[in-house]
Amino acid sequence: MIAIGIDIGGTSIKGAFVTDKGEILHRFSLKVSKDSPFEVEIKKLSDLINKEIKDNHLEGKIKGIGIGNPGIMDMDEGLIIESPNLPSWNNHNLKKEIEKHVGIPVKLNNDANVAALGEAKFGSGHKYKDLIMITLGTGVGGGVIINGKLFDGHLHQGAELGHMIIKMNGRECGCGRKGCFEAYASATALIKDTKAMMKRHPESLLTVIEKELNGVDARNAFMAAKRGDKYGKKLVNNYISYLGEGLLNYCNIFRPEAIILSGGVANEGEYLISRVKKYLAKHHYGMKGSPEVDIVISSLGYDSGKIGAACLVLFE
Amino acid sequence: MIAIGIDIGGTSIKGAFVTDKGEILHRFSLKVSKDSPFEVEIKKLSDLINKEIKDNHLEGKIKGIGIGNPGIMDMDEGLIIESPNLPSWNNHNLKKEIEKHVGIPVKLNNDANVAALGEAKFGSGHKYKDLIMITLGTGVGGGVIINGKLFDGHLHQGAELGHMIIKMNGRECGCGRKGCFEAYASATALIKDTKAMMKRHPESLLTVIEKELNGVDARNAFMAAKRGDKYGKKLVNNYISYLGEGLLNYCNIFRPEAIILSGGVANEGEYLISRVKKYLAKHHYGMKGSPEVDIVISSLGYDSGKIGAACLVLFE
Numbered sequence A, B: 001m002i003a004i005g006i007d008i009g010g011t012s013i014k015g016a017f018v019t020d021k022g023e024i025l026h027r028f029s030l031k032v033s034k035d036s037p038f039e040v041e042i043k044k045l046s047d048l049i050n051k052e053i054k055d056n057h058l059e060g061k062i063k064g065i066g067i068g069n070p071g072i073m074d075m076d077e078g079l080i081i082e083s084p085n086l087p088s089w090n091n092h093n094l095k096k097e098i099e100k101h102v103g104i105p106v107k108l109n110n111d112a113n114v115a116a117l118g119e120a121k122f123g124s125g126h127k128y129k130d131l132i133m134i135t136l137g138t139g140v141g142g143g144v145i146i147n148g149k150l151f152d153g154h155l156h157q158g159a160e161l162g163h164m165i166i167k168m169n170g171r172e173c174g175c176g177r178k179g180c181f182e183a184y185a186s187a188t189a190l191i192k193d194t195k196a197m198m199k200r201h202p203e204s205l206l207t208v209i210e211k212e213l214n215g216v217d218a219r220n221a222f223m224a225a226k227r228g229d230k231y232g233k234k235l236v237n238n239y240i241s242y243l244g245e246g247l248l249n250y251c252n253i254f255r256p257e258a259i260i261l262s263g264g265v266a267n268e269g270e271y272l273i274s275r276v277k278k279y280l281a282k283h284h285y286g287m288k289g290s291p292e293v294d295i296v297i298s299s300l301g302y303d304s305g306k307i308g309a310a311c312l313v314l315f316e
Helices: A038-055 A094-102 A111-122 A187-200 A205-213 A219-226 A230-254 A264-282 A301-314 B038-055 B094-102 B111-122 B187-200 B205-213 B219-226 B230-254 B264-282 B301-314
Strands: A002-008 A012-019 A024-031 A062-069 A072-074 A079-082 A106-110 A131-136 A140-146 A149-151 A258-262 A294-297 B002-008 B012-019 B024-031 B062-069 B072-074 B079-082 B106-110 B131-136 B140-146 B149-151 B258-262 B294-297
Touching (some): A002 A301, A012 A038, A062 A301, A106 A301, A111 A131, A111 A149, A187 A264, A205 A230, B062 B094, B079 B094, B106 B301, B111 B149, B131 B230
Parallel strands (some): A062 A106, A258 A294, B258 B294
Antiparallel strands (some): A002 A012, A140 A149
16 A cells, blocks of 8 residues: 655655555655745645656555645645745645645645654554654654554644643743743753853853854754763753653653654754653652653654655555 | 442442443442451452342343542552552452452443543533543542543553643642642642631631631632632632643643533532633633633532443443
């Protein structure tokens, strides 16, 4: 069985033919312009899909097209309500337009949910039935897999795992609430904290590393900590406690077998994982007597979105 | 179809014959002593169950026995690991002992989960498929229903909804963490806050109401607020904000169709509900553009535990 998985980003659309064994047969991609009308972009995307099906001799062999898209959608209808990166797509029906041009059924879901599904089926989550994935990037995204299936709540509007308050009346979050997990554990938050620390302690190694990296991103604090800088260590320790408290909440709420970490900060790999595990163990994985929760790094990388989108169709 | 539902409390065990329409055919109960050995208590309970089956002419007609029990258990095995109210039951197999004496299959789950299942099937949650129930009592308990089924996580150890931190490094919680929802939104927390307010403002109506009620419980603050006392109002407003932030978190995480409130504080009924709804509406039910979540009070009262326990068997 073969499905097409489509991952819609802010500057490009990436697609792949994916088998029910999770193999990618062929990849394709398309630049997307946010100034171009929805209809023009969808016509270009549909034409490309039709061409790729033909070129790869897959006519009549595609079960469906799964799409992972950021933003707020009516997923059953296929309607885009609010697209943060491509505002000209707002209030357009992505599902119906592609079905009209390509003639293959389309399923739509949130990009974070879809990535979690991909990791659960064919990535570092393949041996677990119950897991959550937390993406530590510009924001904090999340996906929940229960008994091997994507859980996304009423009208697919749940699993907004970054928007759980961990510090009431705390930092302002883009969502309008104060003290969200995202406002403490995203790469964006770590960068803000790093810059504030550099301002207070310009003598720290963080200043040297800023020059080496030609700027500040989520890596600076970890690099400084690894080189023994006390301000870098403090930043990392604070970050681990924010991340740890959020994960402990999710241990108590979902009690998953595993939590997969992905996104920019997860590139810290074993250095991050070992510290998070230590924090969770010290706090009894959420509550005394509670079973251990595995913490792992995502393994599909940039393919998780395409593979996961295809899974919407392959495992419906 | 008929099942027996058993609700194990700290001082008594309550049971009922429940039909698959949620009707209670007959109730029975038994006092339990925490000083008496497990074997003696279970023999008494089993004898009572056998007698009730015979007296009600239900031999061969009982599909199974469902039990809701507080504390930490290996639910599949039927083993009680830690029983907060009946410590002599620790490390005993409740399921196997009753099956041995009565000869009917037994299923075990947490009391909060079971109550949520009862409300979902036959109480104020019957028209929803996705809901959560939050019990505002001595602690804050919770149960999660997804697509009409009880969700309780890996090894049935999830859905500990009271133990989500809403204020990092905040109030100490019985679970060992700091800042749990339970430490702010339980009846116990409200009583503590009421006593602290009375100490700071002995001139408030709270002092008068203490004499009327012969003590302080979760009602005092609400009574004072209703009579216009500014300190009572402040207590209630603070309580609504704690409860509201926790519920907003669960809106974002689960996006249920409804949240059912139960337990002592839920006795405030419409006065509580109207204020909680206002708080949620003001904060867009968790996030701008998110669908509304119904807030309702549990309707089965003290029967939710027995009916829910029977549902473990009726809807397995």
